[in-house]
Amino acid sequence: MSCDCMSDVPLKLIYACSGxxxxxxxxxxxxxxLMQIGLGKMTCLAAMGADHSGFIESAKAAxxxxxxxxxxxxCGQRIFNNKGISFSHFKTTDxxxxxxxxxxxxxxxxxxxxxxxxTLLGLQETV
Numbered sequence: 375m376s377c378d379c380m381s382d383v384p385l386k387l388i389y390a391c392s393g394x395x396x397x398x399x400x401x402x403x404x405x406x407x408l409m410q411i412g413l414g415k416m417t418c419l420a421a422m423g424a425d426h427s428g429f430i431e432s433a434k435a436a437x438x439x440x441x442x443x444x445x446x447x448x449c450g451q452r453i454f455n456n457k458g459i460s461f462s463h464f465k466t467t468d469x470x471x472x473x474x475x476x477x478x479x480x481x482x483x484x485x486x487x488x489x490x491x492x493t494l495l496g497l498q499e500t501v
Contacts, residue, residue: 399444
């Protein structure tokens with residue numbers, strides 16, 4: 375007898391900008407934090423952009439794709455739009471973070487993570 379033990383657990387995939395700017399660093403750290411608290415499984419945004427079929431099929435099969443971009447250039451958003459795959463979207467600059475200026479520290483990471491988690495859990499409106 376096969377076990378389909380996890381079939382009722384929604385598959386939520388988290389993709390983060392990990393760009394060179396402070397905002398990409400924040401996106402990456404927040405994504406890792408969201409994964410650690412169980413809000414999804416982090417996977418590779420670069421692989422999506424590079425058209426790796428396994429990653430694209432996983433995104434299509436996911437119950438929710440969560441894309442965290444670092445700045446208004448929104449590379450992750452563009453990747454998902456170009457592929458026609460639905461997603462929830464965040465930009466770290468929408469949380470009062472200035473690209474190239476704001477220092478990324480643990481307090482900021484925790485604050486942004488808490489706000490994103492609240493939105494994802496339906497506890498507050500999208501930023």
